[in-house]
Amino acid sequence: MSTPWHPQFLFAVCQTGAEAALKREFVAQNLGLRPSFSRPGFVTFKFDQPCENPQGFQLHSTFARTWGFSLGKVSGDHASELAAASWQLPGVAEVLMAIKPRDLHVWQRDRVMPGEDGFEPGPTALAAEVDAALIANSSIESLQSHRYGQQGASQPNTWILDAVIVEPGEWWLGCHHASRRAACWVGGVPPIGQPEEAVSRAYLKMCEALEWSALPIARGEICVELGCSPGGAAQALLDKGLFVVGIDPAEVDPVVEAHPNFVHVRRRSLDVPKRDFQRAKWLTADMNVPPSYTLDAVEDVVLHKTPSIRGLVLTLKLADWSLTSEIGNLVKRVRSWGYRDVRTRQLAFNRQEFCLVALKSRAQRRIKRGASQRRIRTDAPHSGVPGKMHGESPS
Ligand SMILES: C[S@@+](CC[C@H](N)C(=O)[O-])C[C@H]1O[C@@H](n2cnc3c(N)ncnc32)[C@H](O)[C@@H]1O
Incomplete structure (x- = not known):
């Protein structure tokens, strides 16, 4: 200047x-x-x-x-x-x-x-x-x-x-x-359009979550999705070359169900046996339940069923705007599972909800992203201390 x-x-x-x-x-x-x-x-x-x-x-x-x-x-x-x-x-x-x-x-x-x-x-x-x-x-x-x-x-x-x-x-x-x-x-607002074949708006939300968070996701990796029906978010993940294990008692759209890289486990998340999570590296969740219940379901997977989950993309519903005062505590809970890099953002395509992404460590982010992108920042990890926020820092 x-x-x-x-x-x-x-x-x-x-x-x-x-x-x-x-x-x-x-x-x-x-x-x-x-x-x-x-x-x-x-x-x-x-x-x-x-x-x-x-x-x-x-x-x-x-x-x-x-x-x-x-x-x-x-x-x-x-x-x-x-x-x-x-x-x-x-x-x-x-x-x-x-x-x-x-x-x-x-x-x-x-x-x-x-x-x-x-x-x-x-x-x-x-x-x-x-x-x-x-x-x-x-x-x-x-x-x-x-x-x-x-x-x-x-x-x-x-x-x-x-x-x-x-x-x-x-x-x-x-x-x-x-x-x-x-x-x-x-x-x-990221320049993302919803393809005609997308079965729900969740397609847009997932694309935006991945663009914003720049998680080091690689083709061929396995992602578990809790609350996958009708399947828009799973479609976005499949389009990125991931294998998706979708968990939901409700029906999945036939277009998604028929995808060769998609498996539907038609149960509630807490009732799914451990073997269905094996080898999964990523976990996404978008369930129409309170944030604490979503975290209970995610905790059950990352602490007891698949400790190898490297990163999370969670949609947390704000049934009431007063729940925003709880965000610091939700972040603390995710950090307590060993995810040190936790970020939150109300995505442009979110409704009354927000997105939480978490990675075991920031180093993972650096390994995946090339030198050309190193100087751009993503939003800073949440400090987890209500009232005390950190500025953003290079990732
Ligand atoms: C907002 S929709 C999910 C949208 C979906 N992610 C998509 O991409 O189209 C919420 C879903 O959460 C599911 N759900 C609610 N509680 C659940 C539970 N305990 N286990 C698995 N799915 C659950 C519901 O059946 C519903 O299909």
Whole structure:
């Protein structure tokens, strides 16, 4: 950064309904942040003292899909006027003297919960229009080759400008440093589409969980899935070349059932004999039961049936948002089984639930991932100490 710049506001984007949980998380980290403007799915905070080191600033969050520094908002009726006003915002002008943005992320805040009324987070026609208007009104050289929707993921460790469409006529401008995997995705949503043959939304959730967590999964390994019916997540795992042992008393879709690398054990997880878990390296679970019950079922496998399970991908249901206060204890319990690298995130494609991934050690992650990826961060392991969060660190 050339000119010193000390941001005073932060923004974060989350699932609609998760705002209170997100505010609690941010405030608990004692970073001197006070909640400011808030709409469903979009929250801003004010720093008590301007942030001294914006590039190095990190926070830990389960519920922030993405976050950055807020630079102000524009409102009006016409996209081209709003775009011109965006570049003239004092906060934007100031930041452009300090950073050289390599990309522009434009997205709409969520309307409703993912999966409701056919809504899924991701690119929209309005965001494409706003993106085009901003680019047409900008003379920033590094953005001239930018094309909406063609980014996939932005280059890691670069500065990115953000425009969040909070309402069609109200855009909030911001910027963030793409130092975490999810920060490279527009609005924190990975570019994943659900194939027509996917038998449930769980396909999207599993793809996103694997993208975000970058677990060192290899083709040909065996994964056990607790609560596999109808089979979307199993399909995603099969597409990655894994063998899947699906455990669920309910029926599995015939498309999945017929896959040569899929075996269905039609029982409740606690009733499955030890031999059915043999040689499994990975365990995933997505059961419509309280988180403590899911952990009971997982514990039964990793402590008694297959101690060789290297990593876990668990969907934990939040029947009630007040259960978010239990996340620290759930993480502690998973750590007590010998999983030292435990991370939590409410995925973009999650509903009222969140994803917990765990690995026996961080070293496993380094072995699998090549040198080219070493400098990008995943979210930091959970500290497991409520109220005391660690910043993110290179993986
Ligand atoms: C949300 S669905 C799972 C979706 C699935 N993972 C997919 O990819 O389509 C929840 C499933 O958990 C199963 N379930 C609930 N309790 C269970 C238990 N004790 N053992 C195994 N499965 C269980 C239910 O039968 C139900 O099919």
